[in-house]
Amino acid sequence: MIVVVPDINVLVSKLYADKAAKSSTISQKVVLHLVSGSINGEPVQIAMSFKMLDTYREVLLRKEYPEALVEEEISALVDMMKFGPAGFDPHIVLGGSPDPALKDLEDGGVLATAYAAHAGILITDNLKDFAGQDAETYRTSRVQAPDGKTRELYCVIRARPDGRELVIVHPADFISWIDRKFKISPEAIRQAFAVIPQP
Amino acid sequence: MAKAKSRSTSLPEDLDLRVRTIALRENRTPANVLENAVRVFTLLPQDLRNLLIENSADQMKGARKIEELSRRIMFSLARERFEQAAAKLAASDGKIDHDMLNADEMVVVETYGPAAT
Numbered sequence: 001m002i003v004v005v006p007d008i009n010v011l012v013s014k015l016y017a018d019k020a021a022k023s024s025t026i027s028q029k030v031v032l033h034l035v036s037g038s039i040n041g042e043p044v045q046i047a048m049s050f051k052m053l054d055t056y057r058e059v060l061l062r063k064e065y066p067e068a069l070v071e072e073e074i075s076a077l078v079d080m081m082k083f084g085p086a087g088f089d090p091h092i093v094l095g096g097s098p099d100p101a102l103k104d105l106e107d108g109g110v111l112a113t114a115y116a117a118h119a120g121i122l123i124t125d126n127l128k129d130f131a132g133q134d135a136e137t138y139r140t141s142r143v144q145a146p147d148g149k150t151r152e153l154y155c156v157i158r159a160r161p162d163g164r165e166l167v168i169v170h171p172a173d174f175i176s177w178i179d180r181k182f183k184i185s186p187e188a189i190r191q192a193f194a195v196i197p198q199p
Numbered sequence: 200m201a202k203a204k205s206r207s208t209s210l211p212e213d214l215d216l217r218v219r220t221i222a223l224r225e226n227r228t229p230a231n232v233l234e235n236a237v238r239v240f241t242l243l244p245q246d247l248r249n250l251l252i253e254n255s256a257d258q259m260k261g262a263r264k265i266e267e268l269s270r271r272i273m274f275s276l277a278r279e280r281f282e283q284a285a286a287k288l289a290a291s292d293g294k295i296d297h298d299m300l301n302a303d304e305m306v307v308v309e310t311y312g313p314a315a316t
Binding site: 022 | 270271273274276277278280281282283284285286287288289291292293294295296299300301302303304305306307308309310311312
């Protein structure tokens with residue numbers, strides 16, 4: 001079983017894509033995989049803290065989405081976590097104490113959630129805030145947006161307090177790897193990609 | 200109101216205990232628990248009824264199998280609610296961040312490692 005923490009930016013992007021009547025953007029594909037209950041045949045458990053859900057709620061209300069509908073979606077999300085293969089309860093991570101290694105408190109909370117949930121994968125568009133001196137970074141791909149802008153992507157591997165490791169991956173790489181049936185694990189990443197030396 | 204018929208049956212002790220536990224926990228009468236159970240059971244297709252009966256008879260793994268089946272049903276219902284809420288949100292008057300939307304449509308043009316293991 002894989003425990004996956006989707007960062008808020010993934011859920012928000014998915015909503016914007018739905019609203020713009022898009023049908024297969026990166027975030028839409030990520031969410032589709034997560035709610036399907038399995039990824040390439042392996043059961044998947046979504047994990048988010050109530051603090052993360054609070055942030056999601058705040059973003060949507062700021063963007064003027066109706067509160068009742070926002071609550072309806074969040075409540076369903078909580079139930080999907082509760083009735084996932086590992087039965088994840090967002091209460092167990094409460095706010096998720098921010099990791100002091102990260103400068104941004106919100107990202108620290110997301111990382112703390114991933115640690116508390118014993119997550120194997122964290123999917124985020126915001127990679128730079130999760131990289132740092134105590135993390136390994138691997139160069140993975142180059143992506144291009146519809147406006148022609150390109151961006152170099154990388155993934156991050158961090159040691160969890162329980163002795164295991166967490167892979168922090170961009171949504172575009174996550175989808176690309178799932179499509180190619182690339183097994184997302186620290187070992188496979190170390191074998192497949194070149195490390196980016198620490199400055 | 201539809202006419203009610205009275206039926207009687209004998210329950211094994213362990214089953215009777217389960218009925219009374221549910222009734223107590225959910226603040227209902229044992230008769231109400233039995234009526235609900237029969238109502239749900241009689242609405243299920245025969246294949247599913249047979250599968251559930253077979254599993255419930257297995258003392259070792261039966262309860263776990265039914266629990267797993269229940270979990271999947273609950274997950275599936277939650278997913279349906281999530282998708283419905285997402286569709287309603289998309290149809291609402293909320294605003295979009297176009298930079299995020301643009302970034303969400305990027306495509307991988309080059310990958311730096313072996314593609315698959």
